Amino acid sequence: MIKNPFRNRTRATLAIIGIAIGIATIVALGMVTGGLQSSTQSTLKAGSAEITVTKIGSGNFGSSGGVLDESLVTDLKNTNGVKDTAGILRVNSNVSTSSGGSGFGSMGGFLVNGIDSSKLALVGIDSVNGTIFTNGSSNEIIIGKTVAQNLNKTVGSTIDIYGTEFEVTGIFESGNFIYDTGAFTSLSTLQNLTNNTGKVSYIQVKVNDNANASQVSKTIQDERPNDLSATTAVDQANRINQSLGMIDTASWAISLLAIVIGGVGVINTMIMSVFERTREIGVLKAVGWKDRRILGMILGESIILTLVAAVVGIILGIVAVEIIFKLFITSQSFEAVLTMDTLLKAFGVALLVGIVGGLYPAYRASRLAPTEALRYE
Amino acid sequence: MTEENVIEIHNLQKTYDKGKIKALNGIDLEIKKGEFISIMGPSGSGKSTLLNMIGALDRAEEGTIKVAGIDLMKTRDLSEFRSQEIGFVFQMHNLVPNLSVLENVEIPMYETRVKSEEMRRRALELLEAVGLKDKADKNPTKLSGGERQRVAIARALVNHPSIILADEPTGALDSKTGDVILNLLKSLHSKEQVTLVMVTHEPYVAEMADRILHVLDGKINNSS
Structure with missing residues (x-):
């Protein structure tokens, strides 16, 4: 099952790249928001003033x-x-x-x-x-x-x-x-x-x-x-958090897009794979494999494909952020932070794409009639 | 079903193409436990369809079919039956290309509760019986046609089935290699005391069996 998704290298690579780009975007945005969040939190340092008063x-x-x-x-x-x-x-x-x-x-x-x-x-x-x-x-x-x-x-x-x-x-x-x-x-x-x-x-x-x-x-x-306008640090943080919220929303929108685009890519890859292996699936049925096991196998392959894409995407995202920061942002006070949340989200999205994209091809494979499948050239 | 009949078929009918093609047109057949049967007949006579019915790869529309005590017309999920009672040998070996020879033989055992060490032991034992123990870790694509078919035979026997169904097992091989395969099947048949049903259209191959069935237009014409 682990080797199966990579039988057709080109197709697997293309599918992985597609999903990985989506994941990389999620990770990169996550790292930037994570960085902004941590610098916002540090402005609310103990001992410093809570209120800023300016002229209206x-x-x-x-x-x-x-x-x-x-x-x-x-x-x-x-x-x-x-x-x-x-x-x-x-x-x-x-x-x-x-x-x-x-x-x-x-x-x-x-x-x-x-x-x-x-x-x-x-x-x-x-x-x-x-x-x-x-x-x-x-x-x-x-x-x-x-x-x-x-x-x-x-x-x-x-x-x-x-x-x-x-x-x-x-x-x-x-x-x-x-x-x-x-x-x-x-x-x-x-x-x-x-x-x-x-x-x-x-x-x-x-x-x-x-x-x-x-x-x-x-x-x-x-x-x-x-005469005066007074804002608390908490207010300011909230305002920044609102902007961060917008980035976060954008990041979720991209995640959704990644799920849809990646999902379609995975469906395509897996349907092709099932199609090419029709005969093999017929054999598996002939030797007594249950529909459930065949469904699980194809779904598993799809998830393996997307999890590999997740790892590639995370690395890609980190590298991209590092390069962008090195080239354009010299400030040491603002650093991109890779949070556990971002990592979980990346893997979560990949898993979802794997399941969504794999379900239909897996269902089709499990429903193949063994005699038809064995006749397939 | 009598004690010694492993296969009992009465008036079995199967049509394709929404009833236009009658593949099986009232088959009556009894096969005893341990028998070696050859099924002969021209292309399209229904011999492969009959084999698929016995192996529960397809379902008939009418009639009764009992194999190894199981009523195939009434049982919903037949995967367990296929796994436990039937071993298939196809004309094309149909091995999974990216698995090793050993893994290919182990495949039918995944649906059983056999532990992985036992799976390995049993698969190696059968590979030894077909003379391919030394190629256990090889990829099937590296094997010759005859060797692949021997792997397929090992795979068919791995779950101790009561019946081996062979659909022109030598059809894709040269006569010399074909003879090796046939002798292997025959010796395993007697050694493992398994019922062997083989479809062929070569008379000399059919002659090796205890009994020959001639199928024509979806019916058993005569048996000899």
């Missing part, structure tokens, strides 16, 4: 929208349920990336965040390789791991930002892909440098351990309905 009408992180008055940072801290707040000014560095490398974090410079150095935990930066910058110092900066890699900077290197030389004192890895492709420096330094004295782009709010982040977010929002 500006983007998520306020990088393009209006700025907020720094006094709000203290005001919000007094809101019921708030443990701590941090004001962050975010600007785009004008560093040109002549060092090459494409992908995130190197397109048109990177994001420079100004923050009080004591509040770094609120943005998920717990440890720094090197030392953190000093507040008020004019030329110290810590950079994300990805920036360090893309710009080829180490501790002690200098970076030019708004015409001023900054010394890299540390390199951090927060696990948050947006931060890791940016840099942090003293808030006041950045405010002075960019003529934003007393201004911040957004405020990170950490709530008390026993407080409900959504509740606090709503309170902040309700107190200044025309």
